[in-house]
Amino acid sequence: MTQAEGLYIGLISGTSADGIDAALVRFGADESVSMVASHAHPWPEALRTRLIALGQGGPLNSLEEYGTLDIQVGEQFADAALTLLRGANVDIKDVRAIGSHGQTIRHRPYGAAGDGKFPFTLQIGDGNLVAERTGITTVSDFRRRDVAAGGHGAPLLPALHQALLHSATENRVVLNLGGIANITLLPAKGEVRGFDTGPANALMDAWCSQHTGVAFDAGGKWGATGEINEALLARLLSDPWFKAPPPKSSGREQFHLEWVKSHLQDDLRPEDVQATLLALTVQTVADAIAATQPDTARLLVCGGGVHNASLMSALQKTMDKTKVESTAAHGLDPDQVEAMGFAWLARQTLLGLPGNLPSVSGAKGYRVLGTVAFA
Structure with a gap:
């Protein structure tokens, strides 16, 4: 069996920080990719x-806190991997490597002052600790090499989307509805592109939590009781970020509750704001696709937002000439596509192959991503 074959684990906690997704993935000699097992690992509430x-731009209290959080997050990622293997009854020795994304706490590809100077991205969750705890070679810190090469370090999964979801007969877009929404443009012929389109679950979850005490709006039912406020929607859409051309990426530090509150002018019902935030996600996704690949035949959706029936329905209504469906219709668990992607990225790294797409991130060239902690 070659290094390209066998079992790999992918671990990620996204912008929403709603838990660690763990995927055990088998790669075949024929470049086939299959999910063997998955696990959703909850965060301890205080840590989350x-x-x-x-992630919303809050300050670190000290270097000591940073170091402690780095280890605490690493411990949780290691636990997620070990729990996954126990549930799948797979021996540690049978896993070639772990791809551990960690938790993003700051993403500033434009620089801290937004002037392009000193761009950086920061994920915590010590990969050395994951390797030590699990006994499995661990690849981590995937994004910074791309940023160092002039890219955004995000999105990182369009190469996987191309490998698994491209069609030679129709133009497709893969939409990941995580805390932030991002798209991968998969034309039947031509270059793959991708970029963040704006907020998705992060804003809706935060608003729902603040006003209902519940972590997220299950199925979009609460927001569905509200009405879209067109004036608020227009003010939100006026943010210059939405007009910026790709490559571009963002995070909670850009789109957070204080950002929403800065646009509130009227005494709106909370459910009306929730409905408007959902409309913001839909409109920015639809606008981005219309501007970059207007003849899209199929929109394949993954990420937590796929379970928001109101959001999926609104996407289909707005994009009425495009078929909107879950990646599940193509054999990919929508909750695990990102975790599968980091298993794939770990494999790329160990094979000495690039993991980024310059056409997506804006990097100066292809780069092998990540830092390796050997078992």
Whole structure:
């Protein structure tokens, strides 16, 4: 069996920080990719609360806190991998490597001042600790090499989308509805592109939590009781970020509750704001696709937002000439596509192959991504 074959684990906690997704993936000699098992690992609530605050631009209290959080997050990622293997009854020795994304706490590809100077992206969750705890070679810190090469370090999964979801007969778009929405343009012929389109679950979850005490709006039912406020929607859409050309990426530090509140002028019902935030996600996705691949035949959706029936329905209504469906219709669990992607990226790294697409991130060239902690 070659290094290209065998079992790999992918681990990620996305912008929403709603848990760690763990996927055990088998790669075949024929480049086939199949999901063997998956696991959704919950965050301890106090740790999740702190990570969300940091992701929204909150300050670190000290270097000591940073170091502690790095280890705490690494411990949770290691636990997620070990729990996954126990559930699948797979021996540690049978896994070639782990691809561990970590938790993003700050993403500034434009630089801290937004002037392009000193761009950086920061994910925590010590890969050395994951390797030590699991006994499995671990690849982590995937994004910074791309940023160092002039890219955004995001999105990183369009290469996987191309491998698994491209069609030679129709133009497709893969839409990941995580905390932030991002798209991969998969034309039947031509170059693959991709970029973030704006907020998705992060804003809706935060608003729902603040006003209902529930972590997220299951199925979009609460927001469906509200009405879209067109004036608020227009103010939100006026943010210059939406007009910026790709490549571009974002995070909670750009789109957070204070950003929403800065656009509120009227005494609106909370459910009306929730409905408007959903409309913001739909409109920015639809606008981005119309501007970059207007003849899209099929929109394949993954990420937590695929379970929001109101959101999926609104996407189909707005994009009435495009078929909108879950990646599940093509054999890919929508909740695990990102985790599968980091298993694939770990494999790329160990094979000495690039993991980025310059046409997506804006990097100066192809780069082998990540830092390896050997078992």
